[in-house]
Amino acid sequence: MAGATAAESQLSTPVFVLNSLDASVSVIDPKTWEEKARIPTGKEPHHLYLTPDERSVIVANSASDSLTFFDPRTAQIQRTVTGIIDPYHLRFSPDMKWFVTAGNRLNHVDLYRWDGRDLTLAKRIATGKTPSHIWIDGKSTTAYVTMQDSDELIAVDLASQTIRWRVPTGPMPADIYGVHQDRTLLVGLTGGDGVQVFDVAGPAPRAVGIIPTGKGAHAFRAMGDGRTVLVSNRVANSISRIDTETLRVLASFPVPGGPDCMDVSADGKTLLVTSRWAKKLSVVDLASLQVVRQVKVGRSPHGVWTLEHARR
Template identity: 70%
Template sequence: MITASRLFRCALMVGVLSACAFSLHAQQVRTPSPATTPVTAPATGAGAGPAGSSAAPGQVSRPAQPGAKPAVATQSSSAPAPLSRKGAPVFVLNSLDGNVSVIDPATWTETKRIPTGREPHHLYLTPDEKSVIIANAGADSLTFIDPRTGEEQRTIRGILDPYHLRFSPDMKWFVTAANRLNHVDIYRWDGTNPTLVKRIPTSRTPSHLWIDSRSKTIWASMQDSDELVVIDIATQTLTSRVKTGPMPADVYVTPDDKTLLLGLTGSDGVEVYDVAGGKAPVLVRKIPTGKGAHAFRSAGDGKHVYVSNRVANSISRINYQTLAVDATFPAPSGPDCMDISSDGKLIMVGSRWAKKLTIIDVASQKVIRQIPVGKSPHGVWTLDHVARH
């Protein structure tokens, strides 16, 4: 159910209430998938994990389009053309179509669409790198796809509202954020299937997750209660929560586990928190980026991270050593999740309001191609990406 307060907050963010369209998990028709595997029954009792283990929201809101549209290069323009590439396909999750566009990086064309389930929003590679998992929030399911061929492998059902997902770096734990059901689930991963160990009530609308490099701490943003919560993996308990700016979304922690960046979709920048030593997050500053700061992606060079500004129609590059923006890229029509080509030369970002995958040349800071995909393209991912840190 969409509350009046949620509509009001959406209107504040984008300036046009009539353009708000939220993801209604319970009102769409499930898209069937051919192969299914039931989820393993949850373990009984609280805290089933071993002690001391070292282990854009679901809503869709169309922003007003400020200023002139960024130019998109054509074949006859002097702007650089995207390099012809061989290798793994690019996957784009079409959240309102319930499917995945498979893009050939050699021709930059869509080769097929794979039906998943209602509202695929985010995706993650399995520890053995043999599958990429599509989380279908509205269908309570996970779709497994071969990251090299784009072939569907199987579907696991009974995963409640998997909006966002991550594996712990030690690959023992699989964690999901239930955006509409207000909880975070911790699953044990046996190499093939997840087993539910603990369901942790949070607060309103858990959005994005991050897990530290030692597999000890989960950070989760709370989109509608404006909070950042901290969960201890060893005890599977929520240990602290702090108030944040409006509509916190994606979370990014620097490789040394000392600094946490939090995108504020209801504001115009990124909050910076000191989390060194596993302590409760302490706000130290805010980095202005652009209205609707939302999703992060590492630049792969060990010192930069990109953040999409969904209302400002731009992407900012943050130097997380200096905690300042050092480059800004045009990104039309509601830029959301993105991935970076393995050589670091191209940004691939979903333009949610245009039903397109947008390709940006990093060197020239220009949009050089847009590929038509499905409705509300959200997650973007390819196996051929830069290092995540």
């Protein structure tokens, strides 16, 4: 593989990779592309999210019912919060008032109030089977959640803390991404070969089509240009770039080892991808659409994140 590109050398803060089967976080130095630390967390860390004040990145340990707070600039552990039941996926609302978790094993969604430091459970909502990923609209009114094993998408009204509607999806829905000012939702079908499109502008949702991308369409990441989004096709070993205005695939390119979660550097030149089945972080030069290096990490690497990321 090629040596470091100028784009890669622009990164200066740590790259975090969650090793789900090793209960740890790999901390990658983006200057040397070496794992400089492997820090124990709770069991099965899958996803992570930045706090609204950008002082902490939260790692959700689903099988340990805990959250580990890290300093995003130094990768030092700040604190561990226990009693957060089965936090598989997590997300803050844009207005910074709500913190939502999807209980993948226990079939619930939890709504927490956030005061800037502490979390208070407001409501636990029973859902369908295996809630997977969350998207919250820009007005902080609705949390959309996929049900991986009952093939559904639900809308949770945050004000009333109730399920507003439920709609069938294609097989094994995973990540969600909102476009057209959240009037349209894109849902990755991990059990299929594309992204399902839902019109959610009206009182009832409508499935309006599927964007063919590749088998095992799973996770999204915005390119930061306000126009395109990437989706990882875990079974096809590829990444597809979707035009969010036309909802068409502009390009697809190979990434090996079961590409899963992604992050894009702030300058839009470098893509970080966890190769889930290869125990590696793959680094892609977005100008050439080539994997330029792979970094060995732990077992079943899932979430990946860096503070210097492109606009979501």
